[in-house]
Amino acid sequence: MSNKSILIVEDEKKIADIVKSYLERDGFKVAIANTGQDALQQIKNNFDLIILDLMLPDIDGEAICTAIREFSDVPIIMLTAKSSEDDRIKGLGIGADDYVIKPFSPRELVARVKAHLRRIKKYKKNVLSFNNGLLLIDTPSMGVKKGGKVISLTSTEFKILLHLAERPQIVLTRLQIVNAVQGYDFEGYDRVIDAHIKNIRHKIEDNPHKPVFIKTVYGTGYKFIGVPD
Template identity: 40%
Template sequence: MPVRVLLVDDEQPFVMGLTASLRQAGYDVSAAHDGESAWAAFREQAPDLVLLDIMLPGVDGLELCRRIREHSGTPVIMLTARGEDVDKIVGLEIGADDYITKPFNVRELLARMKAVLRRSAAVPAAPERLRFGAVEVDLARQAVTRGGRPVPLAPKEYDLLAFLAQHPNRVFGRDELLQRVWGYDFPGDDRTVDVHIRRLREKLEEDPGRPALILTRWGKGYYLADPPEGRGGLGS
């Protein structure tokens, strides 16, 4: 499955050219041209990597990076035409993973993207505690609570929940969940995923028959809703 990249920049020719180069390199690219539309796209698409210009209309890139960091450990590479050290320092201090100044060689950007993606795969996503309504997933302790009370989960139930929690609002098919959570050599079938989803709903949802947290997109797969959807349920 190709890596999903969200490119955020208000220069249309630059976006068109870089999008073409990244797609040629095998990336799945979507683009946004201002801070608010970029934030909406990030929440909807849950990309694997964000390329983020600092100078944007409305919400600037630094503020957008702060928002992303408050909700996700998704890697962020800052792009800017300005070369002042202060921008680099501020960008890295608020959680950017790398920084590159325009104009740049696309091959250098691709190398930086690969390095950032490798690092992000080797460490837990930040923040270490992820909260979805009444449900909190503590990645550091590998523990789950609902309304402040511990929820006992089997190891693979926790692994599945933690994986979905680190990619909120992103839909994963059964086959991809088997690969990402159970491993490529897992001998089971996709019904294993359905069973674990059902068990998680029974333990975490207010009404397992009308889930508000772990949802199904018919014909596509499962996702964890942030904020929880439905009747208020866990978010109330």
């Protein structure tokens, strides 16, 4: 992963320098933005992953995350002192892929960075088609089309959709889904997965309340009900 570039958006110099040092030790190219404005300028350089602090001096991290999602599905790991479950759900709901609470282990953060980049790389090279071509999932490009229209998903949303779509009609628990796409347990993983599924449904379903692709199996989890072509 030595050719991968990471942007750290963090106003605390000590934290930014420590994270940068650990990432560079593993061969990553690292840039630092100390303010939201600086981050929005640097993001144009097409980074492979962004580590985003939510408590910035000029623009809050949620606003930056929302702005990024308007034009990019780059993986975003939120780095913050906000530790409540509602804060995590809010962050994931606006498009973050992961959430790391301060204080944190730099080694664990680097491991999460590697995990996200590794999973993006490993997707099989094929296109999955459902409901007579209504939904297309292109794994090499991590692209999704619904009725010929490009659908913008975050990398985590794509991984969840792909994991379900590769197992049509199979009921998967929330824990199975989060372990498959993240590689470790989230605290409050049930609400985390529910938040991601809600986002996915709003993007791929004509009526999220009457889904034709992802069905809720109450008390258990979810299953993909699209018909493979």
